[in-house]
Structures are given as C-alpha cells and as structure tokens.
Amino acid sequence: MLDIRAIRQDPTLLRTALLRRGEVDFADPAVVGRLTAAGLEPKRTRAALELLLREAAEVKIDRIAQIEALDGRRRGILFEVERLKAERNKASQEIARKKAAKEPADDLLARMKAVSDQIKGLDEQVAAVDRELDDLLLTIPNIPHASVPLGCGEEDNPEVRRHGEPRAMSFPPKDHVDLGQQLGILDLDRAAKLTGARFSVLLGDGALLERAIWTFMLDLHREQHGYTEVLPPLMVNAGSMRGTGQLPKFEAELFKLAGHDYYLIPTAEVPLTNYFAGEILPESALPIKFCGYTPCFRSEAGSYGKDTRGLIRQHQFNKVELVKFAHPDRSYEELESLTADAEQVLKRLGLPYRVVTLSSGDLGFSAAKTYDLEVWLPSQQRFREISSCSNFEDFQARRANIRFKGEGKGAKPAFVHTLNGSGLAVGRTWVAIVENYQDEQGRVAVPEALRPYLGGKTSLEPHQPLA
RNA sequence: GGAGAGAUGGCUGAGUUGGUCGAAAGCGCUCGACUCGAAAUCGAGUAGGCGCCCGAAAUGGUGCCUCGAGAGUUCGAAUCUCUCUCUCUCCGCCA
DSSP states (O other), rough: OOOOOHHHHHHHHHHHHHHHHTOOOOOOHHHHHHHHHTOSSSSSSSHHHHHHHHGGGGGHHHHHHHHHHHHHHHHHHHHHHHHHHHHHHHHHHHHHHHHHTOOOHHHHHHHHHHHHHHHHHHHHHHHHHHHHHHHTTTTTTOOOOOOSSSSSSSGGEEEEEEOOOOOSSOOOOOOOHHHHHHTTTTTTTHHHTTOOOTTEEOOOOHHHHHHHHHHHHHHHHHHSSOOOOOOOOOOHHHHHHHHHHHHTGGGSSOOOOOOOSEESSSTHHHHHTTTTTEEEEEGGEEEEEEEEEEEOOOTOOOOOOOSOOSSOOSSEEEEEEEEEOGGGGHHHHHHHHHHHHHHHHHHTTOOOEEEOOOOTTTTOOSSEEEEEEEEETTTTTTEEEEEEEEEOEEEEHHTHHHEEEESTTTTTEEEEEEEEEEEEEEEHHHHHHHHBBBBBTEEOOOOGGGGGGEEEEEEEOOOOOOO
C-alpha cells in the first residue's frame, strides 16, 4: 500500500508510476488522441509509454482522481466530527461537575444527546469513506524504483550478468521428464491419479535429491550467509495475505480451505514477512534475515497451456525463501547481497545462469525492484526463472504495519523495508540438475556440493520400476 | 469438542457502585545532577495512530481516537451488554 500523504503531496509520482507499469487505459479518447497525434498506435508499447510519461502531469488517471477526492472528503468530515467530539468531551466534564455539585444539568444533557446523534452519523460516514479509500489504495501497485528500466514485459528485461557456460553436449539432451521417468525417480501419471494435473510424485533417488537440495540450500544460507532458519505454518489467515499483497487482488491464485478462513501459502514470503506484522522493531536489530523451506501452493489460474509438461509449473512445489527486514537507507544494498546469496546456490551447484532486471512492465504488484535469476535448461535451450529477488521498500511494511524505532529521545517509528527472494525454487533446481548433469546413457551426475547430502552418491543410475 | 478463568503502556501490575483515566505503583529504559569514573542517590522524561494550526523544514501548539477486535447502552465506557479472536487450567480426542 502506498502512503496517502505522499500521494496527496505529489500526485504526479503515482501517475508516473502507473504509466511506467503500463497501467494506462488505451481506450480513453484523451490517450488515443495524444498518441495518434504523435503518429503512434494506441497500444502498450515502449514508445507510447515514453510519450505519455513526458506528458505525465496532464494524463488523467481515474483511480488517482478518485483517491484524491475521497481523501479530501475524509478530511472534511473528520474536521467536523472532531470539533463536535471536542464539544461533547467538554460538556461531559461539565455534567460531571454539576452532578457532583447537585446542580441540574438537564439542558446540557438534552443538547449533548443531539450532538451525539450527529457524531454517530458522521462517524459512519468517515468509516465508509475510509473503507472505500482503503479498497482503492490496496489495488494500487508499488512505485518502481528509479533504476528500473522502462519496459512493457519480459522482452524488455535487460541482462545484468551471466555466470557459467552451458555444457557442450555431444548428444541431444533429454528433458527432465524423460530422464526422471527412465531413472524411475519421477512419476507424473500416478500423481495425476492421486490428485490431478500439475502434481508430481518423486520417489527413490528423486525424493532424496529433492530433500538434499533444500537441505543444502538451508545450510548454505544459515551457515555462510547469516540467515535464521524458520519453519512457519503452511496456512495463514486473510490478514497475512493482505499484508504481503496477495489479497485482495490475487485471490484467484490462492487455494483456500473450505470451512475455514485459512489459505495455503503460495510462498514462505507470506508467513516469514508477516512474522513481525503490527510490531515496532528496535533499529539496532536491523537487518533481520530469515530463510525458510516450505511447500508452496498455487492455483496457477490463467496459466493454462503454459509449461504443462513436467515440474516447471506445479500446484505444489518446494521452495527455500529468503526474507529480510532492512533499514530504508540500506535496503538496496541488501537487495544486492540477497541476490548474491541466491546466486551462490547456483554457483555451488555449478549451474549456468544469468541475472536480469525486471523492466517496469514486468514488475510484480508489490515490488519496487526485482532481479530474476534464470538457470540454463538444455532441453529448452534457454534460461528459465529459478529465483526472483525483490525489494518491496515500505509497500508491504505499510500494509502489514511493520516498523522500527531508534533509541534516541526524538526517535519516531518508521516503516522498515522488506525484501525477499527464492533461494531457490527446489523443484526447478531439481530439473536444472537432472538436465544439466545428464550423460548420453541417461545417468545424472550429482554435483559435488550435494554429495554429502546424498550419502556420498556421485550419480543417479537407472532402476527397474518397482511395479 | 465440553467446562472454567483471563486479555490494561517495553515488562510486572492497580483500576469492576460508569464521570476530569491514556491510565496508579514498581521495574526497565533515556537524559541531567552528584562522581576522576561507576554504583547508590536525587530530578526530569518515557505508547501509537489520525487531523488542524504555525513553519522552508526539524521542532512546536492544538484537537480527536486507541486499555485484545468489532458492535451496543449512555450526555459520558478500561469499567455495563452482545459477538468474535487469542491465552491459561481441567476433561475428551489425537500425531
């Protein structure tokens, strides 16, 4: 959630933010006119956004106008109702005094009865406006950081760096589904029988490999990077989902339990970030760094037909998550180091990857800046997302009300900055290892860093199916 | 799931015939005095939110709200009523 006072002070800030994210109504005649006058099509293109941004101060956006109107109305009513309450409080004391002195107070009582009724009506109005304003603010995305490049989508994400070389293979690489089935460590058919599409069963060395991966990740972050390991609930209430921004806008993405007000977490970010919801942390405690392994549950609504084969996109998957609570002055340094911590996993596993910066149009709802880590998949001959590392600045902290305070006398509480990143998605790491470490016979070498977690095993060998 | 008790400021804890209570007291913490320094002692301060005024801003002034959450009774609620949440004790069930 954004700060209403910041919007009040500088509406152009928010206008610019929405334009950079490409949240423009291209059916609006004013927008169409502006673009066609410049010889541009009324479509979400970089050129169109650039033009609109140059004229940002004049581009009207309904949602912003609504927010400003509601804010003005709210303050108007507040002013009036607070004046009445002050009057009532004074009169109440007067009544108390008169009663104590055995003086009559009937006239005051009658007058205050009327004032109280008036207050009640105005209080209801304030509550209604508050609700409306909150509902609106909750659907406004975060403001992209100044360093985020303008873009309309994935194709505009600049590559920051690369690490490792895809291994040259003298044979056509198989994908992880073929390899997994031949090795007898992956069973998608029976998972479909048990539950449905987008679920999987790992067995034997496959299950062991999965467990080895997350254990290795947790150990690395805990021992080398200074994170505190957390094992949180896998279900959370609606308040937590609102705190990190999954609700109210993305309810369709979530699995909700029937008969309870609980949701399955789509990522450990939700319980880990909301851990300090409503609290004021001592400034000296910052930064606080959490890592946690959890299964994650996503309905993947709207992704029909995408990544339907294999483990890339599942309703349930395992992930190790990194979460930081940082001082606002240092949150961007913390983003760099968090990204480096996630990269370290790929480096140790010897997996080739690259880092991209998400452009403004590809940025998630709550994020101010995001780096994606993409790992090389030989079967697809391209890089695929395996981690997403973001700074949310005070966007989540404001929603979840997470603050910090210094020691000094005049120290005022302020919102912390929250960050998180996958460190890493375990299932996709499993895929990357199986594919990148395959040989022509369909065996899979175990990366050295993982061998201690696999009882010293150096490769996964084909097994006869159990049945 | 059944029965009972409770939820007050950083902590402990008073406040239940509704009236000057945002809240006693103690502890903790901050600042100051004393001291070469510390302890002890003494003095002062010590919740958050939202408005308005002044101001370039920090500060400041002023009003409103908050005693688990929400609703109600009343001129007025930490105190009375209802609903919900959470904690504790006992019973039942259970990994």
